[in-house]
Amino acid sequence: MTARTLFDKVWDAHVVHRLPEGPALLYVDLHLVHEVTSPQAFEGLRQAGRRVRQPALTVATVDHNVPTGDRTAPIADPIAARQLEALAANARDFGLELFDLQSPQQGIVHVIGPELGLTQPGMVIVCGDSHTATHGAFGALALGIGTSEVEHVLATQCLVWSKPGTMEARVSRALAPGVTAKDLILALIGRIGTAGATGHVIEYTGEAIGALSMEERMTVCNMSIEAGARAGMIAPDETTVAYLAGRPRAPRGAAWDRAVARWRDLHTDPGATYDKRIELDASEVAPQVTWGTSPGMVTPVTGRVPSPADFTTDAEQRAVTRALEYMGLAPGTPLEGLPIDRVFLGSCTNARIEDLRAAARTVRGRRVATGVRAMVVPGSQQVKAQAEREGLDRVFSEAGFEWRNAGCSMCLGMNPDVLQSGERCASTSNRNFEGRQGRGGRTHLMSPPMAAAAAVAGHIVDVRKWAGELAVR
Amino acid sequence: MMEPFVRHTGRLAALPRANVDTDQIIPKQFLKRVERTGFGPALFHDWRFRPDGSPNPDFELNHPAARGATLLVAGENFGCGSSREHAVWALREYGFRAILAHSFADIFFANCCQNGVVPVRLLPQEIAELFRRHQAAGGEYQLTVDLEEQRVHDGLGFRTTFSMEPYRREMLLHGLDEIGRTLRFEDRIGAYEKNRDARCGMREAS
Numbered sequence: 001m002t003a004r005t006l007f008d009k010v011w012d013a014h015v016v017h018r019l020p021e022g023p024a025l026l027y028v029d030l031h032l033v034h035e036v037t038s039p040q041a042f043e044g045l046r047q048a049g050r051r052v053r054q055p056a057l058t059v060a061t062v063d064h065n066v067p068t069g070d071r072t073a074p075i076a077d078p079i080a081a082r083q084l085e086a087l088a089a090n091a092r093d094f095g096l097e098l099f100d101l102q103s104p105q106q107g108i109v110h111v112i113g114p115e116l117g118l119t120q121p122g123m124v125i126v127c128g129d130s131h132t133a134t135h136g137a138f139g140a141l142a143l144g145i146g147t148s149e150v151e152h153v154l155a156t157q158c159l160v161w162s163k164p165g166t167m168e169a170r171v172s173r174a175l176a177p178g179v180t181a182k183d184l185i186l187a188l189i190g191r192i193g194t195a196g197a198t199g200h201v202i203e204y205t206g207e208a209i210g211a212l213s214m215e216e217r218m219t220v221c222n223m224s225i226e227a228g229a230r231a232g233m234i235a236p237d238e239t240t241v242a243y244l245a246g247r248p249r250a251p252r253g254a255a256w257d258r259a260v261a262r263w264r265d266l267h268t269d270p271g272a273t274y275d276k277r278i279e280l281d282a283s284e285v286a287p288q289v290t291w292g293t294s295p296g297m298v299t300p301v302t303g304r305v306p307s308p309a310d311f312t313t314d315a316e317q318r319a320v321t322r323a324l325e326y327m328g329l330a331p332g333t334p335l336e337g338l339p340i341d342r343v344f345l346g347s348c349t350n351a352r353i354e355d356l357r358a359a360a361r362t363v364r365g366r367r368v369a370t371g372v373r374a375m376v377v378p379g380s381q382q383v384k385a386q387a388e389r390e391g392l393d394r395v396f397s398e399a400g401f402e403w404r405n406a407g408c409s410m411c412l413g414m415n416p417d418v419l420q421s422g423e424r425c426a427s428t429s430n431r432n433f434e435g436r437q438g439r440g441g442r443t444h445l446m447s448p449p450m451a452a453a454a455a456v457a458g459h460i461v462d463v464r465k466w467a468g469e470l471a472v473r
Numbered sequence: 474m475m476e477p478f479v480r481h482t483g484r485l486a487a488l489p490r491a492n493v494d495t496d497q498i499i500p501k502q503f504l505k506r507v508e509r510t511g512f513g514p515a516l517f518h519d520w521r522f523r524p525d526g527s528p529n530p531d532f533e534l535n536h537p538a539a540r541g542a543t544l545l546v547a548g549e550n551f552g553c554g555s556s557r558e559h560a561v562w563a564l565r566e567y568g569f570r571a572i573l574a575h576s577f578a579d580i581f582f583a584n585c586c587q588n589g590v591v592p593v594r595l596l597p598q599e600i601a602e603l604f605r606r607h608q609a610a611g612g613e614y615q616l617t618v619d620l621e622e623q624r625v626h627d628g629l630g631f632r633t634t635f636s637m638e639p640y641r642r643e644m645l646l647h648g649l650d651e652i653g654r655t656l657r658f659e660d661r662i663g664a665y666e667k668n669r670d671a672r673c674g675m676r677e678a679s
Contacts, residue, residue, distance in 0.1 A: 016658070016661055016662055016665040017658045017661045017662075019640060021638070021639040021640035021643060022638050022639055022640045023638070023640050025655060025658060025661070025662070027662075027665055027666075027669070036504050036505070036557075037556065037557065037558070039507035039508075040507065040508065040509045040558075043507070043508070043509075048652070050652070053662075064504075065504075065505060077505075079505040079506070080505055082505070082507060083505050083507055086507045128556060128558075129555075129556055130554065130555050130556040130580060144556040144580055145556060145580065145583075146556055146557075146558035146561075146580060146583060146584035146587060147509075147558040147559075147584075148558060148584065148587035148588070148651070149583065149584075149587070151652065152651055152652050152655065155652045155655075155656070156652060156655045156656060156659075156662060157662065157666075158655060158662060160640070160651060160655065162638060162640070164579075194492055194550060194553055195492075195549065195550040195553070195576055195578070198550070198576060198578065198579060199579060225554075228550070228553070228578065228579070230579045230580060294492050294494075296492075315489075315491050315548055315549075316491075318489070318490070319490070319491055319492065322490075412496075412501050412555075413501055413502075414501045414502070414504060414505070421524070431494075431496070431554060431555075433494045433496045433497065433554060434496070434497060434519065435496065435497070435500055435519045436496050436501075439500070439519055439524065440524070
């Protein structure tokens with residue numbers, strides 16, 4: 001038998017039918033649904049008189065536009081409320097499980113899937129959200145889809161997809177203290193660019209990846225889309241199995257043993273080849289900070305804002321000129337010392353319990369700088385509860401952070417959590433696009449410890465220079 | 474049903490920017506609608522309009538010559554970022570029938586094909602030539618995108634070909650309903666499911 005990649009194995013196991021014109025009908029094991037990209041899909045089903053083919057393989061939650069303040073108050077935004085009501089009605093009408101605002105399991109769709117054990121190795125997982133790539137950390141083939149595709153999956157439990165290429169991102173050696181998985185993926189995106197993996201599925205391999213916790217692996221896979229890849233994957237190992245053991249929706253008893261046995265085969269065979277390869281030395285990665293309006297516009301925190309003249313093509317020079325103008329930055333400005341107004345600790349990239357622990361270690365016994373507004377938005381209500389059991393909420397509150405309820409919040413600013421024009425924000429989220437966190441808002445992406453340190457200092461700092469007890473890993 | 478696309482001649486608008494993300498195409502404050510319509514007026518909102526709501530005269534689509542444009546040429550990696558199909562609904566409702574660029578983000582490309590908007594991939598030098606011709610004509614520049622023949626031409630010497638996967642091309646040419654197409658293979662889906670249950674599936678919950 002020919003040697004296959006991890007991707008090939010999951011792909012092959014899910015091909016229902018090869019369409020004569022090229023693409024495959026791929027079976028979907030888990031379809032996650034949220035309020036923003038699904039209403040039109042359900043409406044389409046209604047108009048065509050179609051049903052949801054596999055309600056048991058479909059799970060819904062609310063995350064994108066939900067307020068993160070007081071949950072007992074009515075939602076102030078009537079249009080957002082209408083979208084939440086629409087999802088509740090659709091879940092009821094089509095027989096889907098829904099984790100709504102009152103549910104203790106509510107949270108960002110890419111945080112709750114793994115924490116409930118819904119996400120499992122070898123699955124094909126889709127969601128109308130580009131950060132579905134997160135679930136690839138478990139060796140699942142997980143990808144974001146559009147609303148028409150959501151409707152298609154609801155109706156057929158299949159996705160039409162032409163087989164993409166494969167790309168190996170091999171990361172050798174180990175991350176240095178104070179350097180996180182977020183820095184690793186930002187450095188990779190900086191290297192290959194935001195279209196570097198377009199048309200490909202990335203498999204992350206190498207000793208630095210094997211050493212990561214599940215939460216760190218999720219951070220890496222999450223931002224595959226920022227490198228252009230619809231999906232990123234990491235082969236399951238003992239770390240994966242240990243994470244899933246005992247999760248509410250993970251298999252139990254004999255079924256668990258059979259599942260684990262199946263997962264053991266989910267790795268790239270020796271001799272299997274990828275269409276593209278890239279290598280990165282983890283030990284050379286420094287904490288990363290974005291300076292522009294695309295995740296690829298990133299530099300080590302020790303670096304300076306580049307000049308348009310540093311770039312070769314006209315298009316790049318125009319893009320950099322425009323980005324610097326938007327960001328209010330002059331070429332040559334050191335990133336370290338750049339004053340910030342806001343700090344956002346949250347998002348499907350960096351709002352899991354380990355992220356909050358790392359940030360809390362950085363702020364413990366310290367105060368948010370005068371004039372800085374900082375907020376923590378846990379990835380799920382379960383993460384929030386866990387953090388509260390550990391006393392992290394007090395650490396953040398005593399330091400002057402706002403402690404919120406779970407949601408996407410200021411990662412995309414669909415709810416009331418937004419930047420004002422001109423405000424500069426240290427953010428643990430995944431996109432620094434123009435206006436992403438609020439029109440005119442200026443986003444600098446970085447890791448949770450870096451963002452926490454920036455909150456305390458009032459400007460961007462190199463977290464490695466802080467006392468040893470702050471070491472992240 | 475999706476409007477079929479066989480060939481289309483129309484005015485070209487130019488957006489010479491790379492990595493145009495879907496947050497720019499349709500900002501998040503407009504994603505709260507539960508319909509597929511009503512997004513056109515908000516297309517490129519934060520670029521098209523100043524903070525006071527007046528049109529921004531510097532934005533490319535606000536140039537008088539861009540009025541009524543049905544084709545758009547843009548820089549590489551067009552449609553990157555969020556999966557929001559609202560971006561394509563906004564482009565379509567505004568009037569665009571095809572987008573020409575050197576490259577598109579994967580999800581955006583798929584979303585275009587679901588909505589009768591043809592994403593045309595051309596070589597970088599061809600995109601550069603379109604920008605040049607568009608500028609030389611003061612923005613008064615017409616182009617034909619022929620999906621049936623997989624050709625792009627302006628009748629003035631610019632002529633090239635592009636490729637489109639046969640499956641997508643069929644769907645676009647005939648405005649086909651993809652779900653209906655897939656349900657032709659419902660017996661195969663059923664057989665897969667039976668087999669999946671038998672080997673306990675990839676998930677045992679069901």
